[in-house]
Structures are given as C-alpha cells and as structure tokens.
Amino acid sequence: MFVAVLIAMPxxxxxxxxxxxxxxxxxxxxxxxxxxxxxxxxxxxxSYDEIVAEERAKKDNGEDFYLPPGERDKDEDDExxxxxxxxxxxxxxxxxxxxxxxxxxxxxxxxxxxxxxEHVVRDGVGxxxxxxxxxxxxxxxxxxxxxxxxxVLKVQxxxxxxxxxxxxxxxxxxxxxxxxVGYPYGFDQTLTxxxxxxxxxxxxxxxxxxxxxxxxxxxxxxxxxxxxxxxxLVVGVxxxxxxxxxxxxxxxxxxxxxxxxxxxxxxxxxxxxxxxWFGIGYNDIKTGVGRLFGxxxxxxxxxxxxxxxxxxxxxxxxxxxxxxxxxxxxxxxRQHFRMMAAMAEGETTVTVWRKDGYxxxxxxxxxxDEAKSRRRAAERDKMGLGARDEDDGRKSxxxxxxxxxxxxxxxxxxxxxxxxxxxxxxxxxxxxxxxIGFNKGDFLTRANDVVLKTPEDFERVMQDxxxxxxxxxxxxxxxxxxxxxxLVDTLKMIDLxxx
Numbered sequence: 001m002f003v004a005v006l007i008a009m010p011x012x013x014x015x016x017x018x019x020x021x022x023x024x025x026x027x028x029x030x031x032x033x034x035x036x037x038x039x040x041x042x043x044x045x046x047s048y049d050e051i052v053a054e055e056r057a058k059k060d061n062g063e064d065f066y067l068p069p070g071e072r073d074k075d076e077d078d079e080x081x082x083x084x085x086x087x088x089x090x091x092x093x094x095x096x097x098x099x100x101x102x103x104x105x106x107x108x109x110x111x112x113x114x115x116x117x118e119h120v121v122r123d124g125v126g127x128x129x130x131x132x133x134x135x136x137x138x139x140x141x142x143x144x145x146x147x148x149x150x151x152v153l154k155v156q157x158x159x160x161x162x163x164x165x166x167x168x169x170x171x172x173x174x175x176x177x178x179x180x181v182g183y184p185y186g187f188d189q190t191l192t193x194x195x196x197x198x199x200x201x202x203x204x205x206x207x208x209x210x211x212x213x214x215x216x217x218x219x220x221x222x223x224x225x226x227x228x229x230x231x232x233l234v235v236g237v238x239x240x241x242x243x244x245x246x247x248x249x250x251x252x253x254x255x256x257x258x259x260x261x262x263x264x265x266x267x268x269x270x271x272x273x274x275x276x277w278f279g280i281g282y283n284d285i286k287t288g289v290g291r292l293f294g295x296x297x298x299x300x301x302x303x304x305x306x307x308x309x310x311x312x313x314x315x316x317x318x319x320x321x322x323x324x325x326x327x328x329x330x331x332x333x334r335q336h337f338r339m340m341a342a343m344a345e346g347e348t349t350v351t352v353w354r355k356d357g358y359x360x361x362x363x364x365x366x367x368x369d370e371a372k373s374r375r376r377a378a379e380r381d382k383m384g385l386g387a388r389d390e391d392d393g394r395k396s397x398x399x400x401x402x403x404x405x406x407x408x409x410x411x412x413x414x415x416x417x418x419x420x421x422x423x424x425x426x427x428x429x430x431x432x433x434x435x436i437g438f439n440k441g442d443f444l445t446r447a448n449d450v451v452l453k454t455p456e457d458f459e460r461v462m463q464d465x466x467x468x469x470x471x472x473x474x475x476x477x478x479x480x481x482x483x484x485x486x487l488v489d490t491l492k493m494i495d496l497x498x499x
Contacts, residue, residue, distance in 0.1 A: 027179060030232045031191050036132055037107040037164045038181040038189060038225060041116055041139070041153070044126035045099045048089050051123055098125070104182035104225030105129070105153060106164045106234065108264065112157035115264055116224030117239055118144045121151045129155050132189055143267035147208045147275075149239050150260060151224075152267045164226055167233030169212055169256040172196055180216045180238055180252075182225030192217040194250075202335050203240060203253060208342060209260075210335060211253040212236045218252035227254040236260070259339075276344035276365030277372070278317075279310025281484070284334045285322060288471050289487065292448075293322055294355040300324040301337045303352075304485040310371075312350075315363035319476065319483045321352040342368065395455035397462070398493075399431020400424050400438060402455040413443055414481065420453045421445040421478075436488055439479065446476040465490040 046054075089095045103120030107113070114129065121127065127139040137155040144151035157163075172178075179193040194216030201211040214227065218238050227236035236254025243249050266273055282301040290298040300322040306313045317323070324331055326340045327349050348363045394403040402422040409415065409423045422444040427434055438444075444452050447461040465473045465488075473488040 025230065027191075027193060027230075030228070030230065031179070031181065033162070034164055034226070034228060034232055035181060035189060035191075036161050038132075039105050039107070039114060040130040040183045040189070041103045041105045041114070041120060041224065042128040042130065043101045043103065043121060043124040044128075045101060045123045046125055047096050047098050049095045102183060102186055102221055103223045104221065104238070106181075106224075106226045107157065107161060108163050108166065108234075110157065110163065112155045113142065113264075113268055114139065114153040114155060115226075115237060115260070116151050116153065117237070118146055118149045118151045120224045121153070127153055129153065131158070131161065143271040143273075145263060145267060145273045148255065148260075148263050148273070149209070150237065150255065150263045150267065152264055164228075164234050165232070166257050166261045167229055167231070167235040168258045169199065169210075169235050170258065172199070172212065172229065172235050174198060177230055178212075178214055178216055178227050178235065180214075180218055180222060180225060180227050180254075182218070182222035182238065184217075184219040184221040186221060197251075200256075200333075200335075201253060207335065208339060209239075210256045211239070212256055214252050214254065215250040216252055217248045218254075219248050233257075274345075275342035275368035276348070277310075277368040277370075278312045278341045278344075278363065278365055279307060279371060280312040280317060281305030282323070282334070282337065283487065286487075290322075292472060292474055293320065293353070295322065295353060300331050300353065301334065302485070302487075304487075305482055307482045311363055311366050315350065315361045316359070317350065317352060317361060317363070319485045320474075321354055323350055323352050324358070325351040341365070393454060394425065395459070396428075397455055397459050398433040398436070398438075399428035400433035401426035402444070402458060404454050405443070409443070413441075413478070415443070420451060422452050422455060422458060432493060437486060438477075441479070443478040444475060445478065448474055462488075462490070462493075466493065 101120070103116055105114040105116035105120070108115055121141055121144055124141065127141060129137045129139045135158065139153040139155045142152040142154050174196050176196045177193065178196055179191060181189060181191055184190055194214050196212055197215050198213035201213045203209075203211055212227065212235065216227065218241055222238045225238045226234045227238055229235050235257045237257070237260045238252065238254045240253045241248055242251035242253070263273060281304045283304055285295070285298045285300055285302055287298055289302070290296070293302070303317060303319055303321045303323065306317055306319050323337065326337070326344065329340065331337045331340065344365045346364065348365060350361050350363050352359050352361060392403050392406060394401050401424070403409065403425045405415065405419055405421045405423060410417050410419060413423070424433070424438055424440055424442040424444070427438070427440045444458060446452060447458055450457055450461050452458050461473060469491070471489065471491055473490055475486045475488055477484055477486065
C-alpha cells in the first residue's frame with residue numbers, strides 16, 4: 001500500500017533554513033547549487049503511423065537499428081513493465097495520435113546545450129524544457145546517437161542558470177557517495193543518493209559505453225539526468241536500471257562522464273557520430289588462452305574472423321592473430337577495443353602478435369554504418385552434402401556428423417579440389433556441437449596444430465584435451481566462405497558422444 005503523508009505549513013509562515021558551518025560539503029547545499037541546471041524534458045512523439053512509415057523505409061534501405069514500433073516504445077530502463085508492451089492501435093485516431101513522454105536533462109557549457117538520453121528524445125517532433133523556477137523553453141535537437149544512448153538539445157540559456165560541470169570517473173572509487181537529480185515518474189525534481197557499486201560495467205554485448213553501477217534510486221523519468229559526486233561534478237549520465245519488478249532494485253547504471261562528454265562534444269560539433277569499422281570478429285584472451293598462441297601473458301583481442309573483403313584483412317590481419325594495441329594504446333578489454341576501433345579514422349597502426357613475434361600493421365577503417373549496410377544480407381542457406389552416404393567416412397562427434405572433404409563438398413563449398421577438412425553435414429538439436437557454436441555447413445580445417453583429414457583426427461585432439469583436462473582446444477574452420485576460429489571450452493564438455 002502506498003501512503004502519502006502531507007505535512008502542512010500555516011499560510012504565510014516561513015520555514016527556518018539554518019545553514020550549517022560545513023554548508024559547502026552538505027548534500028543539501030550541493031543540491032541547491034546544481035538543481036537549477038537540471039531540467040525536465042517534455043517530448044511530443046510521432047504517431048504510430050509516422051513511425052511505421054519511417055521504419056519500413058529504413059528496413060527497405062537496409063539501414064541499421066530497425067526496430068518495430070512495439071520495441072521503440074520501450075524505454076531502456078523499463079523493459080519488464082507490462083504497460084509498455086505496445087500493441088497495434090485498434091482505431092484510426094489512435095494510429096494518428098501523437099504521444100507524449102518525459103525525461104531529464106542537464107545544462108552543460110554556456111551555449112544552452114542540454115545533455116539527455118537518446119531514448120528520451122527518440123521519435124520526438126517537439127521538445128519543451130522546464131526549469132525549476134517554472135520557466136518553459138522550446139528546444140532544438142542538435143544530435144542523437146543510438147549506440148551510446150546520448151542526445152543533445154539546445155535552448156536559449158537563461159543568464160541566471162549555472163550549467164553543470166563534467167567530472168571524471170577515473171577519479172571515482174567503488175564506495176564513493178553519489179547523488180542523482182531527476183524527474184522520476186513525472187514527479188517534480190527529486191534528489192536521491194547512494195554509493196558507487198561498480199565501475200566499467202558492460203550492460204549488453206556490443207555496448208559502446210562504460211557504465212558506473214550505483215545503488216542510487218533511479219527510476220523511469222530519471223533517464224538523461226546527472227549522477228554527481230560530492231564535489232558537485234557530473235560523473236555519469238543516468239541511463240538504465242536492472243529490474244524484475246519494473247522499479248528500482250538498487251542496480252542503476254550511468255554512462256561514465258568522460259566518455260559521455262566525448263560523445264556530447266562530437267554531437268555538438270557534427271550532429272552525428274561516425275564510427276570506424278575494422279571488419280573482424282574477436283574475443284578476449286581469457287585466462288590460460290594466451291599460452292596457446294605463444295603469448296607470455298593473457299592480453300589483447302584474439303581474431304576469430306577476418307573476412308577477405310574487410311579493412312583488417314587488407315591490412316594483413318588474419319584469423320589467429322592477437323591485437324595488443326591500437327595507435328600505441330594497449331588494449332585492456334573487449335569493450336575498450338570496441339571503442340578504440342569505433343573512434344579510429346584515417347591511417348591506424350594496429351600491433352598484432354603471431355607466434356613469430358609482434359607486427360605493426362597499417363589499417364584504414366571503413367565507416368561502420370556504410371560497411372554494415374553493404375554487408376547486410378539474409379541468413380545464409382544451411383548447406384548439406386545432399387543424400388546421405390554411409391560410406392563417405394562420416395562419424396558423429398559432439399552430435400555433429402563430420403564428413404571428410406570430397407567432391408560434393410569441394411563443389412558445394414566452392415573449395416579447391418583436394419582441400420582437406422571436415423564438413424559438418426548434420427547437427428543434432430541441443431548437441432554439444434551446437435552449444436559450442438558450430439553450424440551445419442561449417443568446414444573444420446585444424447584443431448590446435450593438427451590438420452584435420454578424418455573425423456578421427458578431430459576425435460583424437462578432443463579426447464586428448466579431455467584426458468589432460470586441457471582448458472581449450474583451438475579449432476580453425478570456414479563458415480560462409482570466411483576463415484574463422486573458435487575456442488572450445490573442454491571443461492564444459494561431458495564426453496565426445498553425449499549431447
């Protein structure tokens with residue numbers, strides 16, 4: 001039960017407001033300083049029909065980030081909320097009606113720029129900014145970036161409003177006190193406080209943001225507002241929360257300030273974010289994996305795909321290489337490398353490790369959006385070798401029917417006659433092979449240093465790894481005409497026949 005307790009003050013009476021000696025460091029005084037620069041953003045959004053028309057056009061053009069209207073209606077921080085499950089409107093007026101939503105933003109700099117989340121302004125056709133003193137100003141959208149969930153609006157900044165100042169999470173520690181200011185659930189400006197619970201969080205695969213995790217109460221409507229430290233500096237942009245109930249459960253996430261500032265500056269300067277594209281698949285070098293590739297320590301990004309028509313391949317990068325630095329900066333994590341690649345432009349020096357030593361290669365990135373659009377295609381057809389022939393040397397291992405390369409395989413997979421390897425011709429549902437990530441039509445060529453000619457070759461390598469309790473087997477293979485690499489975690493396997 002929700003109980004609202006109202007404490008009345010006699011009309012005309014003035015509340016006492018004593019100022020403590022340490023006013024400069026109290027939360028109350030900090031809130032008083034920063035609150036005028038935190039604004040409510042009212043957004044008028046496109047109608048259902050307008051969104052559908054635009055998204056159909058994007059899909060037809062092969063553009064990235066196509067989302068059906070039901071998904072676009074969801075905020076990043078309330079995906080479990082039943083009320084956000086959008087259904088197609090049942091009447092014409094509902095389809096044509098423009099909707100309204102609200103979020104939070106904050107002023108930066110002296111030019112009237114306001115930082116908020118992309119999902120706050122998404123599909124917006126009108127933006128109204130409300131200040132704590134009741135002033136309302138119309139705002140223009142300067143730029144928005146889907147991948148980092150950041151956007152910038154601009155207003156004619158009131159002279160008496162002090163903008164907020166960026167901080168730096170590199171000087172923030174787990175356990176430091178922080179506070180958030182925003183407009184949760186449409187309430188007037190609200191202050192909540194807590195501590196930093198974690199740093200450098202990655203919320204989802206492929207994320208382009210490092211996040212601060214905090215237990216500060218952040219809810220729907222707080223999106224786009226500032227997370228501040230006890231110096232009154234912005235250390236994060238409140239962006240998401242993890243919840244099973246639809247409300248705050250002590251797991252809120254804010255985009256790290258120094259990263260957000262870089263994106264905001266680019267949006268102000270250019271109105272959009274253009275990212276570099278290397279065109280490779282990669283994985284972290286997990287504990288114990290480095291030695292498999294001759295490294296003295298576990299570092300860098302292991303290349304598991306290097307398609308021949310991509311910038312990385314043109315630069316000389318191959319499957320099995322390990323990228324250890326970009327433009328002289330050491331790669332520290334998967335997310336770090338992803339952002340380094342995205343920010344690369346022009347001639348880029350990439351240092352890779354191979355078993356014969358380090359190599360410096362010059363790579364010229366493509367533009368990510370253009371590259372993805374060019375390479376978007378329907379899921380490839382599942383390839384098989386046709387009628388099953390029990391005399392073709394096949395053997396079932398890990399739930400996969402492995403067949404030595406033959407004339408059918410060379411023709412089907414467009415391989416030179418005489419190429420050795422094993423075709424995955426059939427895959428049992430829920431098999432260990434499928435759980436590892438192999439697919440029907442894959443062409444296995446090498447396991448560790450063993451060239452695969454028969455299924456028994458593969459079986460011997462895998463059984464030896466199981467017997468020795470080796471952590472990984474490195475499998476080289478081709479998929480859809482591309483060389484790839486997969487690390488098979490043998491400690492998760494049962495035996496070679498079970499699935």
